[in-house]
Amino acid sequence: xSILVVGSVAYDTVETPFGKAERVLGGSASFFSVAASxxxxxxxxxxxxxxxxxxxxxxxxxxxxxxxGLERMAGDTFHWQGKYSYDLNSRETICTxxxxxxxxxxxxxxxYRRSSHVFLGNIDPLLQREVLEQVxxxxxxxxxxxxxxxxxxxxxxxxxxxxxxxxxxxxxxARQLSGEWNVVKAARAIRKLGPRTLIIKKGEHGVLMFSxxxxxxxxxxxxxxxxxxxxxxxxFAGGFLGYLASxxxxxxxxxxxxxxxxxxxASFCVEAFSLDRLLRLTRAEIDERYRLFRRLxxxxxx
Amino acid sequence: xSILVVGSVAYDTVETPFGKAERVLGGSASFFSVAASxxxxxxxxxxxxxxxxxxxxxxxxxxxxxxxGLERMAGDTFHWQGKYSYDLNSRETICTxxxxxxxxxxxxxxxYRRSSHVFLGNIDPLLQREVLEQVxxxxxxxxxxxxxxxxxxxxxxxxxxxxxxxxxxxxxxARQLSGEWNVVKAARAIRKLGPRTLIIKKGEHGVLMFSxxxxxxxxxxxxxxxxxxxxxxxxFAGGFLGYLASxxxxxxxxxxxxxxxxxxxASFCVEAFSLDRLLRLTRAEIDERYRLFRRLxxxxxx
Numbered sequence: 001x002s003i004l005v006v007g008s009v010a011y012d013t014v015e016t017p018f019g020k021a022e023r024v025l026g027g028s029a030s031f032f033s034v035a036a037s038x039x040x041x042x043x044x045x046x047x048x049x050x051x052x053x054x055x056x057x058x059x060x061x062x063x064x065x066x067x068x069g070l071e072r073m074a075g076d077t078f079h080w081q082g083k084y085s086y087d088l089n090s091r092e093t094i095c096t097x098x099x100x101x102x103x104x105x106x107x108x109x110x111x112y113r114r115s116s117h118v119f120l121g122n123i124d125p126l127l128q129r130e131v132l133e134q135v136x137x138x139x140x141x142x143x144x145x146x147x148x149x150x151x152x153x154x155x156x157x158x159x160x161x162x163x164x165x166x167x168x169x170x171x172x173x174a175r176q177l178s179g180e181w182n183v184v185k186a187a188r189a190i191r192k193l194g195p196r197t198l199i200i201k202k203g204e205h206g207v208l209m210f211s212x213x214x215x216x217x218x219x220x221x222x223x224x225x226x227x228x229x230x231x232x233x234x235x236f237a238g239g240f241l242g243y244l245a246s247x248x249x250x251x252x253x254x255x256x257x258x259x260x261x262x263x264x265x266a267s268f269c270v271e272a273f274s275l276d277r278l279l280r281l282t283r284a285e286i287d288e289r290y291r292l293f294r295r296l297x298x299x300x301x302x
Numbered sequence: 303x304s305i306l307v308v309g310s311v312a313y314d315t316v317e318t319p320f321g322k323a324e325r326v327l328g329g330s331a332s333f334f335s336v337a338a339s340x341x342x343x344x345x346x347x348x349x350x351x352x353x354x355x356x357x358x359x360x361x362x363x364x365x366x367x368x369x370x371g372l373e374r375m376a377g378d379t380f381h382w383q384g385k386y387s388y389d390l391n392s393r394e395t396i397c398t399x400x401x402x403x404x405x406x407x408x409x410x411x412x413x414y415r416r417s418s419h420v421f422l423g424n425i426d427p428l429l430q431r432e433v434l435e436q437v438x439x440x441x442x443x444x445x446x447x448x449x450x451x452x453x454x455x456x457x458x459x460x461x462x463x464x465x466x467x468x469x470x471x472x473x474x475x476a477r478q479l480s481g482e483w484n485v486v487k488a489a490r491a492i493r494k495l496g497p498r499t500l501i502i503k504k505g506e507h508g509v510l511m512f513s514x515x516x517x518x519x520x521x522x523x524x525x526x527x528x529x530x531x532x533x534x535x536x537x538f539a540g541g542f543l544g545y546l547a548s549x550x551x552x553x554x555x556x557x558x559x560x561x562x563x564x565x566x567x568a569s570f571c572v573e574a575f576s577l578d579r580l581l582r583l584t585r586a587e588i589d590e591r592y593r594l595f596r597r598l599x600x601x602x603x604x
Contacts (some may be wrong), residue, residue: 205507217521
């Protein structure tokens with residue numbers, strides 16, 4: 001098993017009520033890859049500029065993350081700058097410098113083409129489809145998107161979704177994509193567009209999964225210190241798909257365990273800036289928090 | 303086992319995106335009592351005016367709800383009028399006519415004084431304490447409150463909380479009461495005020511319980527049609543405490559099952575205006591939805 005991930009590799013400048021981090025490693029493919037690599041080898045496709053440093057590359061190199069698909073282009077690396085509100089529940093984008101990411105055309109190296117699992121990070125749905133055209137019958141295609149594509153490229157997005165098995169979006173995106181406020185109705189409408197499985201991420205309120213077997217609700221892990229929420233959604237996706245691929249299964253039981261594993265990884269991600277916490281995380285810590293999730297949610301029959 | 307509940311019995315006029323109900327049965331003690339009465343006999347203490355009709359009384363009379371403590375006073379019954387936003391996530395109070403409720407002084411009938419469980423609905427914390435002074439060593443005292451008392455009568459409220467075992471409030475109230483944004487920190491601060499167990503209600507996002515055994519997270523049941531959220535919190539409290547009292551236990555396992563039972567009852571409450579759905583609910587439907595909650599949340603070990 002291996003996972004092909006296509007998405008952004010970026011520098012983030014993040015300000016939270018607890019501090020500021022300047023030009024630290026970020027981007028959806030970065031968070032995804034590190035989280036997934038705890039479970040399954042990852043094939044990374046992305047683009048960085050000449051300014052992308054060796055220290056950043058080192059974050060990937062010590063792991064089961066293949067970097068042949070990480071293109072280096074003349075110019076600067078994608079840079080996102082954001083500031084969180086005092087309660088961390090909303091954020092303001094201060095600037096988005098796409099830089100080399102503006103010209104990103106995913107080129108899938110030959111030995112990535114047989115990846116068993118594919119994660120289409122949040123990029124133009126047309127590019128997402130071009131990725132699918134370069135791979136050979138993956139077992140599972142998972143996909144992220146955002147409001148920008150839902151409002152700006154809906155028809156392209158629908159064509160992509162028709163080829164997606166698992167869609168991971170947040171609750172606002174689910175409402176926008178479906179035109180339904182109620183999440184159960186939204187899920188039914190979205191699943192008709194293609195994805196058999198829909199995962200709705202609700203941040204501190206956890207995750208809802210809608211699949212052929214019905215619905216599954218998982219809480220977020222109640223943390224005393226949430227330091228920086230940046231990347232939590234991509235980390236969730238990485239933990240989810242990384243674990244799922246490692247099971248060699250995509251039945252309901254595996255999907256549910258994968259949702260909890262995604263939530264587990266995300267709960268670590270937010271404990272520090274950038275990928276700092278993920279990079280010093282151990283498998284033993286992961287398994288222990290997974291067990292705590294069971295304790296957090298368990299109740300007996302009547 | 304029996305439960306003493308003290309709170310409001312009211313007429314509600316409610317407007318939702320789906321319709322309007324005029325002067326229908328409402329009030330915290332009404333929702334609480336009907337929900338709790340599925341599990342444990344209820345002793346109701348409240349006040350209504352001369353305008354309170356036989357049809358409304360009938361809602362209680364067919365159940366294990368003792369009405370000796372429902373005082374009838376000259377004047378009109380408490381009337382609340384509210385309007386929900388299109389998404390049901392916020393509501394505007396259009397008018398609050400306290401009427402006879404303004405002069406409510408809870409008088410506990412002699413045969414209520416040995417109730418094993420007490421629920422102090424959302425009234426002046428001074429009155430809540432007067433209730434406690436009229437009862438004989440209940441096994442469990444549960445309590446609700448609101449922003450009005452937290453900001454207006456904090457010292458009185460703290461004196462009451464020192465005598466409370468289980469506090470049930472929403473997330474905004476927990477933040478206000480503790481001065482902490484983070485719910486884990488808020489819970490720790492609030493439990494120091496007295497309640498061994500804190501239940502934080504998050505509406506469509508479910509419930510968090512903090513007890514001596516740690517934390518427990520329960521989702522709300524994902525409903526396709528939420529018709530009217532009025533009374534959901536009080537119905538939760540009724541299902542919770544009614545079930546808990548029926549177990550004769552207040553250990554962690556019973557508390558967790560009680561949280562799910564509260565969530566189960568609340569999920570029915572919101573399916574119709576007023577108490578309409580609760581009044582035609584059967585125990586078989588309740589048990590079936592409890593089972594669905596297990597299916598909704600269950601996942602396997604790694």
